[in-house]
Amino acid sequence: MIQIKISNEALQDLNEGYWFYDTQEAGLVDYFYTHLKSDIEGLRVTAGIHRQAYKDFHRSLSRVFPYAI
DSSP states (O other), rough: OOOOOOOHHHHHHHHHHHHHHHHHHHHHEEEEEHHHHHHHHHHHTTTSSSSEEEEEEEEOOOSSOBBOO
């Protein structure tokens, strides 16, 4: 299975997004969490087919939120 690494900077971005969407509308943070988790897990299935953004790293865009994975 493909191993997915999430950098500390990316975790910080996700945490900031979590707290941002938590303050916007009731239930939106759950929607955010569910979709970003799904996008990240989807990388296991489609790993390696995305545009290469950096040496040895591929990039995928979230389907719902303005995040690159």
